[in-house]
Amino acid sequence: MLVEGIKSRPVYRGLTIQPRARRHIFALEGEGAHALLDRKTELDETARSRSEILYLGRGSQGKGHDEALRKLGADMFFTAPTIATLLFRLKGTLATAHMGTRLYIAGTEGFIGQAMIVALDNGMDHASIITEHRGSLARRVQCVHCKGITEDVTHSPFACSHCSLPLLVRDHYSRRLGAFQGVNVDAEEPGSAPDPEELFL
Amino acid sequence: MAIAFKQETFRDDFSYRNSPENIRRFPFPFDRDEYMYSVNMEPHVKGQKGTVFESLIDVDEHYIAEMHDRALVLKEDPLRYQALPHMMTAQWDTLELLMEEQAAGYPEHFTLIRNGDQWRWINRPLGIDDTFTFGDRATLPYEPLEYITRQAQGDFCIVDQRDGNLWMDAGMVTTQADWSLDFDIGMNFMEWHGPVPLAHQMGVFERALKFLLNLQQGKPTRRFNWTMTINPRLDTSPENYPKWGPDRATVTPENVGDKVHLRVEVQTLWRLPRSNAILFVIRCYLMNMNELVTVPKWARRFPRVLRTLPPELIDYKGLTRYRETTMDWLSKYDDGAPTSPGTFPD
Numbered sequence: 001m002l003v004e005g006i007k008s009r010p011v012y013r014g015l016t017i018q019p020r021a022r023r024h025i026f027a028l029e030g031e032g033a034h035a036l037l038d039r040k041t042e043l044d045e046t047a048r049s050r051s052e053i054l055y056l057g058r059g060s061q062g063k064g065h066d067e068a069l070r071k072l073g074a075d076m077f078f079t080a081p082t083i084a085t086l087l088f089r090l091k092g093t094l095a096t097a098h099m100g101t102r103l104y105i106a107g108t109e110g111f112i113g114q115a116m117i118v119a120l121d122n123g124m125d126h127a128s129i130i131t132e133h134r135g136s137l138a139r140r141v142q143c144v145h146c147k148g149i150t151e152d153v154t155h156s157p158f159a160c161s162h163c164s165l166p167l168l169v170r171d172h173y174s175r176r177l178g179a180f181q182g183v184n185v186d187a188e189e190p191g192s193a194p195d196p197e198e199l200f201l
Numbered sequence: 202m203a204i205a206f207k208q209e210t211f212r213d214d215f216s217y218r219n220s221p222e223n224i225r226r227f228p229f230p231f232d233r234d235e236y237m238y239s240v241n242m243e244p245h246v247k248g249q250k251g252t253v254f255e256s257l258i259d260v261d262e263h264y265i266a267e268m269h270d271r272a273l274v275l276k277e278d279p280l281r282y283q284a285l286p287h288m289m290t291a292q293w294d295t296l297e298l299l300m301e302e303q304a305a306g307y308p309e310h311f312t313l314i315r316n317g318d319q320w321r322w323i324n325r326p327l328g329i330d331d332t333f334t335f336g337d338r339a340t341l342p343y344e345p346l347e348y349i350t351r352q353a354q355g356d357f358c359i360v361d362q363r364d365g366n367l368w369m370d371a372g373m374v375t376t377q378a379d380w381s382l383d384f385d386i387g388m389n390f391m392e393w394h395g396p397v398p399l400a401h402q403m404g405v406f407e408r409a410l411k412f413l414l415n416l417q418q419g420k421p422t423r424r425f426n427w428t429m430t431i432n433p434r435l436d437t438s439p440e441n442y443p444k445w446g447p448d449r450a451t452v453t454p455e456n457v458g459d460k461v462h463l464r465v466e467v468q469t470l471w472r473l474p475r476s477n478a479i480l481f482v483i484r485c486y487l488m489n490m491n492e493l494v495t496v497p498k499w500a501r502r503f504p505r506v507l508r509t510l511p512p513e514l515i516d517y518k519g520l521t522r523y524r525e526t527t528m529d530w531l532s533k534y535d536d537g538a539p540t541s542p543g544t545f546p547d
Contacts (some may be wrong), residue, residue: 007391007392007395007401008388008391008395008396010397036302038414117245124529125363142384143438143440144384144440144442145385145440145441145442145443146439148376170396171395171396172384172395172396173395174384174385174387174388175386175387175388175392176386176388177384181381181384181439183439183442184442184443184446186446187442187443187446188447188449188450188522189447189450190447
């Protein structure tokens with residue numbers, strides 16, 4: 001389970017298919033594939049004919065779901081090699097989307113955050129986007145000092161991948177950045193950073 | 202009476218000091234001898250002469266130096282000013298409010314001449330005399346919010362009201378107590394207060410939000426907040442924490458009086474007329490311990506308050522390294538005598 005009680009962190013309520021939508025777009029990363037596969041009975045023929053699935057195989061349990069997803073018989077199925085390429089494709093889809101389009105995002109929190117940014121940039125209201133967290137608890141973290149983002153952070157403190165400062169991962173999340181906040185842990189006494197702990201596996 | 206503006210710095214040699222008159226008008230926030238957590242909102246109405254409530258937007262002897270420091274911060278980090286695109290009406294609302302209040306409170310320093318939508322703004326301390334068209338962004342050198350908050354003391358956030366919540370959608374934040382506008386912009390009221398300890402469980406934010414959603418135009422409200430800062434540094438941003446964090450380890454019994462500062466925020470909230478947004482002004486006042494103990498009542502009360510602070514707040518406010526040293530130093534000035542009620546000097 002994710003850490004509870006972080007006020008700024010979005011709540012991922014789980015994928016529920018909205019039967020009246022005119023178009024369903026599923027952005028699935030790694031184990032996020034299961035979020036849809038577990039609900040395939042909810043996808044009737046009408047819904048399937050209005051569905052577009054974008055999938056990225058990733059993580060130890062998140063690869064190899066291509067066939068199962070393809071067999072759902074969606075109107076369109078696309079596999080991406082990386083998060084960046086999936087997001088690029090998602091941008092294209094949303095740029096021409098119509099009223100009545102529903103976006104579903106499932107996967108790690110970092111992926112959900114990035115896909116959410118694409119949706120927000122295309123004028124979708126964050127409250128209308130349906131999300132489910134699946135897979136690793138790794139965090140996407142922005143260094144508050146150099147503003148660089150480090151992906152897949154499992155330890156705190158960790159070294160910023162841009163400016164190398166040892167960063168404490170705070171329980172404060174920005175939806176706009178799709179990232180947690182990282183703050184220099186030993187600023188008051190440089191060199192005194194505690195040993196990293198594996199907190200977000 | 203014209204204010205004698207000081208030439209001073211909030212960085213490097215830290216030459217900032219308060220004059221004796223300015224100490225007397227310092228907004229000391231504690232009305233009793235122990236710490237109490239509360240929403241502590243009160244109507245923002247004019248107060249007596251010789252207090253910071255003499256005018257609703259306070260201008261003091263540090264005005265020019267603070268505006269210079271803000272310009273330096275923005276030069277290094279332009280993201281300290283940000284406004285989301287839908288906030289333009291609220292920006293003009295804010296420009297109007299700050300110009301009117303400054304001109305009303307300090308006519309010898311500021312003049313606003315309105316002729317339809319043709320406005321002329323004269324800011325004598327900063328040597329500005331601009332004519333522009335109200336509502337036309339292209340007639341000002343900056344966006345309206347940036348333009349006017351480069352000429353007003355304090356940090357400024359504009360929060361938009363929608364969906365029964367308040368959203369931090371614009372701001373000028375260069376004198377903050379360790380929070381990042383760049384990180385928090387776009388967040389709602391509960392989200393941007395996420396890291397504050399204790400208050401969520403106490404229901405403080407729910408009550409405060411309910412109150413603010415009903416804030417009326419022409420009836421601004423205010424509250425105090427406080428922390429402590431080592432050296433008179435306005436820019437204690439998380440962005441620059443590696444620059445100011447080490448200061449906290451430099452406090453010794455010999456330098457407490459000069460280095461340790463009480464940092465008080467007078468927060469005022471104003472409903473804006475056109476946008477229905479709320480302007481949130483966070484005005485920061487700094488006073489070192491040598492200055493504080495010149496007022497006997499405050500010298501007695503402040504160590505007593507520090508002694509009763511809950512551990513979560515000591516940590517959240519970042520006082521851990523120097524609270525004991527400061528209390529020890531202050532205790533010389535506390536003879537145990539009772540203090541009078543209220544915050545003002547005797």
